[in-house]
Amino acid sequence: xxxxxxxxxxxxxxxxxxxxxxxxxxxxxxxxxxxxxxxxxxxxxxxxxxxxxxxxxxxxxxxxxxxxxxxxxxxxxxxxxxxxxxxxxxxxxxxxxxxxxxxxxxxxxxxxxxxx
Amino acid sequence: xxxxxxxxxxxxxxxxxxxxxxxxxxxxxxxxxxxxxxxxxxxxxxxxxxxxxxxxxxxxxxxxxxxxxxxxxxxxxxxxxxxxxxxxxxxxxxxxxxxxxxxxxxxxxxxxxxxxxxxxxxxxxxxxxxxxxxxxxxxxxxxxxxxxxxxxxxxxxxxxxxxxxxxxxxxxxxxxxxxxxxxxxxxxxxxxxxxxxxxxxxxxxxxxxxxxxxxxxxxxxxxxxxxxxxxxxxxxxxxxxxxxxxxxxxxxxxxxxxxxxxxxxxxxxxxxxxxxxxxxxxxxxxxxxxxxxxxxxxxxxxxxxxxxxxxxxxxxxxxxxxxxxxxxxxxxxxxxxxxxxxxxxxxxxxxxxxxxxxxxxxx
Numbered sequence: 001x002x003x004x005x006x007x008x009x010x011x012x013x014x015x016x017x018x019x020x021x022x023x024x025x026x027x028x029x030x031x032x033x034x035x036x037x038x039x040x041x042x043x044x045x046x047x048x049x050x051x052x053x054x055x056x057x058x059x060x061x062x063x064x065x066x067x068x069x070x071x072x073x074x075x076x077x078x079x080x081x082x083x084x085x086x087x088x089x090x091x092x093x094x095x096x097x098x099x100x101x102x103x104x105x106x107x108x109x110x111x112x113x114x115x116x
Numbered sequence: 117x118x119x120x121x122x123x124x125x126x127x128x129x130x131x132x133x134x135x136x137x138x139x140x141x142x143x144x145x146x147x148x149x150x151x152x153x154x155x156x157x158x159x160x161x162x163x164x165x166x167x168x169x170x171x172x173x174x175x176x177x178x179x180x181x182x183x184x185x186x187x188x189x190x191x192x193x194x195x196x197x198x199x200x201x202x203x204x205x206x207x208x209x210x211x212x213x214x215x216x217x218x219x220x221x222x223x224x225x226x227x228x229x230x231x232x233x234x235x236x237x238x239x240x241x242x243x244x245x246x247x248x249x250x251x252x253x254x255x256x257x258x259x260x261x262x263x264x265x266x267x268x269x270x271x272x273x274x275x276x277x278x279x280x281x282x283x284x285x286x287x288x289x290x291x292x293x294x295x296x297x298x299x300x301x302x303x304x305x306x307x308x309x310x311x312x313x314x315x316x317x318x319x320x321x322x323x324x325x326x327x328x329x330x331x332x333x334x335x336x337x338x339x340x341x342x343x344x345x346x347x348x349x350x351x352x353x354x355x356x357x358x359x360x361x362x363x364x365x366x367x368x369x370x371x372x373x374x375x376x377x378x379x380x381x382x383x384x385x386x387x388x389x390x391x392x393x394x395x396x397x398x399x400x401x402x403x404x405x406x407x408x409x410x411x412x413x414x415x416x417x418x419x420x421x422x423x424x425x426x427x428x429x430x431x432x433x434x435x436x437x438x439x440x441x442x443x444x445x446x447x448x449x450x451x452x453x454x455x456x457x458x459x460x461x462x463x464x465x466x467x468x469x470x471x472x473x474x475x476x477x478x479x
Binding site for chain 1 (some may be wrong): 285286287288289291292295307310313314316317318321324325332341424
């Protein structure tokens with residue numbers, strides 16, 4: 001019996017999107033969280049079982065960007081919190097606190113979804 | 117043929133001298149115009165309050181956000197705004213007698229003039245540069261003239277002050293560049309510069325996301341999403357002022373509606389206001405906004421920007437954050453717990469954030 005290898009996709013945010021992403025919505029700027037989620041993260045999730053997002057090359061990541069890019073997937077019902085962490089791996093060796101920050105946004109999004 | 121007399125010769129000579137003097141004067145004025153990109157004008161003798169169909173509004177001697185000059189500065193801006201927006205007048209702002217122009221006031225001045233030009237056209241407002249060299253240099257160094265789309269200044273003190281940047285959409289490259297410049301002046305490495313970039317990003321994100329969200333709450337009409345940022349560094353003191361400004365609805369204007377709708381966990385001040393018991397709502401609300409993060413919107417997104425902006429102070433030996441918004445001013449200091457707020461003697465027409473960061477303990 002052979003096991004099927006999971007499909008893994010890598011996104012280097014600085015290389016594939018922008019080294020200085022900023023803003024929550026597209027209307028705020030080209031390199032917003034919404035743009036990243038819809039143009040990079042969601043398509044990658046559709047193709048792969050696991051998406052590894054490398055934040056290290058990007059600087060000045062703001063709350064609006066991180067919240068919309070990641071927690072937005074939970075808020076719009078695309079993923080549950082458990083699915084989120086099973087399917088998305090975030091690499092942030094330069095600033096590991098970013099992972100905690102994203103975790104808090106995802107957690108809050110879960111709370112909002114369940115409250116509704 | 118009439119004989120040329122000695123009197124005629126003298127008269128001719130006087131004419132020539134006058135012409136030469138006039139030409140020299142015109143040359144000087146043209147030079148002045150080129151340098152400062154503004155109209156250099158003479159006040160007509162008859163009516164000192166008007167020139168060439170424009171109403172002249174004289175700036176106070178001190179333009180600053182410091183308490184002693186704050187009210188005069190705000191009154192001056194309000195007078196200019198009212199003349200252009202309410203009375204539809206063409207206005208000339210007369211900065212000639214301005215002797216103290218704090219650098220932090222330049223972005224505000226640029227913002228106000230930019231707003232009026234956006235709403236009423238470039239011709240609606242013109243001005244005269246300060247006679248005082250230091251005040252003129254402050255305006256130049258801040259890129260005041262550039263920010264208004266006027267001629268590129270030829271003279272810069274350059275080493276300590278960064279040009280005002282402005283826009284309506286977000287560009288992370290601008291904040292990165294500014295943070296790099298500030299960090300370089302303060303001797304910070306790349307990691308040390310990032311918190312400055314983050315704080316600026318938070319400020320701009322707040323502005324483009326919240327500040328112009330409800331046009332009905334605006335104190336005065338303004339271009340939606342417009343922001344201004346700038347910085348002043350003192351390399352020898354290893355200190356910097358980082359500035360961000362908007363002309364949108366004030367922080368206190370956005371707090372009650374969002375918190376009320378969401379049944380937010382109230383701080384005492386917010387509860388007092390919502391029950392109509394607060395005596396000075398703007399100060400209470402501004403303090404509440406910082407302490408409880410109640411600026412978040414009805415949809416539950418955001419609301420952490422203020423906290424992140426305050427975090428920047430923690431990265432430095434000394435740090436202060438001052439926020440002017442509507443009728444209140446809030447001050448946070450790294451060394452003192454809590455938020456100090458006070459009522460302003462004149463309403464601030466938007467929100468102005470200023471960080472004072474000191475890297476050298478001996479400074």
